[in-house]
Amino acid sequence: MNAAVRRSGGRAVGMAAVLAVVFLTAGPPDRLSAQDSQYSIRGLGMPGRWESVRARSSAGAFAPFDPLSPLMEAAMADVGRLTATAGEGTSYREVIVGDTTTRLRGTRFPLMAIVGQVAPRLAVAAGFTTYLDKSWDVTQRDSGVLRGTMERFTDEITSDGSVGDLRLAAAARLSRGIAIGAGVHLLAGSTRMTAARRFDDSTFHVVQQLAEVRYGGLGVSGSVLIGLAPGLSIAGWARSDGRLRAKVGDATSAETDLPRMAGGGVRLAPSPSARFAASVAWRSWSSAGAGAFDTWSWSAGGEFGKGRVPFRLGARGGQLPFGPGTTAPTEFAATAGTGRAFAQGRALVDIGVERLERRGGGLTERVWTVLVGLTVRP
């Protein structure tokens, strides 16, 4: 019987390994993005969500307490054994402007992390997540006077890539009730940008310019996790990022201040089969320049079931950092998800679905996102 279980578990781990290979090799580094948005076009980009698929399935409410979510480091202190996780999201997006609806879609690989205990009270982690998604493609019909004649043309400006957050973090448990963590963040990435103009009058050749824009920056973060009582924990975190430097070739094209941010959360587990959490975060994105706003965001969610197939749900809302006008666009999302453990818990597949709506500046985005996460504990 034990041998049969081991064989079955071995197959599951093998399949999980195949899935891991699929996830980790399916997209090149410049596709490591979270989720596209029209709100990312004018501004630095769309900030990523630093949550594992498991945490995101409950709207991110559990992210401060999830050792595999790169939001906070202190939660890693109790990870126990070496664990690797990766996530993937496929979004189906409707962009509604006035009477015009455009349907878009994209697949992103926003997360990979490896966490392990290196000493009885010390855990370290390495991995990456999306800091800013910068993938978009805008087409526009317009006209202008050229050589004394009104010329009609079509512009297409595209950006494909992202800024990744490469994190090296450590967490330590100071006592039964307190764990702390800290991390350094290397912000790196690139976008392949093109600008094209096609004139209706073919006498004018097609305008075609392209460049690879490289980004770089640094950040630090710290966090604390406090167990107030059995089943009740609170968490707090803070992070400060420096400046994001954009370079085209050897020339620096822009330097932008990145935000300071802080947040906290509370988790309540009244019974082994029910867990609840809520979190809040503030980010000073207005330092990024004109058209940027400080943001607040919140989330609340629950996870039910103590077996191998839990059920998760949650809701979140908040503001977006970039948008037209004088007020920040807003977003609201509801999520649900589940997971499945294989091989005596050594392989976990999490799936989730998110319905998101963003509003602001006369534009509405409605997004369905299917999330798939894989966690392996060899």
Place this chain on the structure above:
Amino acid sequence: MTRRRLAFIGAVLVAAACVERVAAPGRCPSFCPSGQITIVDTLLAGSISGDSAFRGYVLAYQSSVMLASDTPLVDGRPIFRINGLGARRVITAGDTTTGAILGADSARLQISITRRDSSMRNLSLRFYRLPITIDTSTRFADLIGPFAASPVHTLNVDALLAQPGRKDSVTGDSVVADDTVSHQLVLSLKLDAAAARYLAADSGTVAYGLRIAADSFASIALGKGSLGPVLQWYLRVDSAGTSVARTPGSLGVAFGSFVHDPPPAPPDSTLAVGGVPSARSILRVAFPRSLRDSTQIIRATLFLLPAVPARGAPADSFVVEVRSVLADFGAKSPIDPRLGDTTVIHVGATDTLAVEVTNLLQLWAADSTLPTTLMLRARAEVQSFGEVRFYPSIAQAFRPALEVTFVRPFPFGVP
């Protein structure tokens, strides 16, 4: 159990299948990038200098056609020589015995009209006997006498085309081929003994000249080389005191050219292109460094103002092409065969000419080692009398100019 797991994993993979569609209409400026494509249009009026014209690249006898014209502007006359068979001829094939060529009963001359104006009416061809000494140095004035004599043969092309079977039973002339697509017309002319005199003293060499006329301005081109003219002799040969008929093989032209009046205008300060002998003009462009670096040229137009109306037969528009050179050696600059831009010149036109030279300037921008020199020439040199003369750069008010439309570097990386 395993099947259920595989189905679960399969469903996960299907849900995660990679798809991508990110292009959306822009709603500007709110949801468009802050940077925009900036296009600049500039007239480089003073950028062309060091321009000059040269003549003599292709001479009349080097042309692939012989030009005939009868217009107030130019009188063109094809001339050609066909070398003879000698004074004696083998009487019987396989036998070395020869007999003196006594003369010719007749001959048949085949010519090809490779270009003609289909609206031209009553096109007539008049053939004249010329001295067999004609060569590359022969000029129009040298042949005034022979052309003043009576023609040895006359043909009305339109009348021949109207004949049943396109054959004139009286003269023996006929139409061999009439290509309605290319308008190429092949004629076979019967020359009687008087027109086709086989003189043993000249080894049977004959030379003919051609004048044309029509109701309106006449202008045609006759093919050379494989396209004629071809002469078929019908000879009388002495065979032991008996005159016998012999038909040797057809003979092609040994020399074919044309003469014309007036001769080309002497060189002046204008920029001549085309004509006979062909003229080319060279323009040196001070290509601004700002255009070379970090910009994309999307349109460049060379403006040229004719100093005099374009000359030539009224129906013979011609094509002028602008090319860059591989090296600037003045008149002997080797032309870069890769790229060229063209424009059509209509005879009599005096309007400013605009030639799109975008390809050439893009090439200069991409390769800074190339000389920024333009060469103007007729695309088909010495295949028509068409010639145009443009104002040079020293004529400040009418000088050649370049208008360049280019794109400034897009501000990539700026939020």
